Amino acid sequence: MNNNKRRQILERLRANNPNPETELNFSSPFELLVAVTLSAQATDVSVNKATDKLFPVANTPQSIYDLGVDGLKEYIKTIGLYNNKAINVIKACKILIEKHDGKVPENREALEFLPGVGRKTANVVLNTAFGWPTIAVDTHIFRVGNRTRFASGKNVDQVEEKMLKVVPAEFKVDVHHWFILHGRYTCLARKPRCGSCIIEDLCEFSGKVYPDE
Template sequence: MNAAKRRAIYETLQSLDPHPTTELEYSTPFELLIAVMLSAQATDVSVNKATRKLYPLANTPQALFDLGEEKLSDHIKTIGLYRTKAKNVIATCRILLDLHGGEVPANREALESLPGVGRKTANVVLNTAFGQPTIAVDTHIFRVANRTGLAPGKDVRAVETGLEKFTPPEFRQDAHHWLILHGRYVCKARSPLCWQCAIEPLCEFKPKTRAPDV
């Protein structure tokens, strides 16, 4: 895919959604960090349902740490892998309190040293909470980047590197959000809605789908 086509894709996505953001509900960097940790292999909808009840009770590292692993597990038990996530969240709270004054660090190395925080989670927090032009690659973005030809890659790191290389600077801050939402609602895994897709003329996916017969 050439540079002009890539730019046109981002311009189209921008025209549809000038100010995209995460669908996770949060009001502080810490709330976002915990929500992203909980969202691994889970839907944003399920995480939001849990945090709407959890955050009014405990939404700081100290409050969550004081809540404890068992009580936290009870609050997030509707989310997949909730026991492991509860353990990691409590351990993360301890580290934030001991090493970072109870604040979420705004650098990758410190974030990735937290239990349960990998590169994707760190990228989301750096981008959404701290305004850094990182691109977090999840399954949706991996699919869209490969299917469209925007930034093909054999693994998520290769796709991330490709997107960082090929995304024009003025679009990098929002690229993650545009691509994840596009993958979630239009360029779906099993049945992409090509006939409803605004970037379909620019997409290099060959077996385009058609609207089902009514």
């Protein structure tokens, strides 16, 4: 795919959604960090149902740490892998309290040092909480990047590297959200909704699917 076509795709996505936002509910960098940590292999909907009950009770590193692993589990037990996630969140809270005065660091290395926080989670926090031009590649972005040929790669790191290279600076902060939402609601894994896709004519996917097929 050439850069002119990429720009057209980004301009259409921006026109359709000028101010994209994550679908995770949060009101602080710490709440976002917890929500993204919990969202691994889980839907945003399931995470929001849990955090909507958790955050009114505990939404700081100290208050969640005070719940303890078992106390936290009671709030997140409807989310997949909740046992390990509870352990990681409590450990992360301890580090935030002891090393960062209870604040989420605006620093990739410090974020990735936290249990349960990998490159993708760090990218989401840096982008969504702090406005960094990072691109967190999840399954949706990986699929859309490869399927459209916008940014092809054999793994998420390759797709991220390609997107950072080809996405103009003016789009970098928002492209993460645009591609996630596009993959979640239009470019579906099993059967993409090509007939209602706003970038269908620019997409280079060879297996396009239409309603009458």
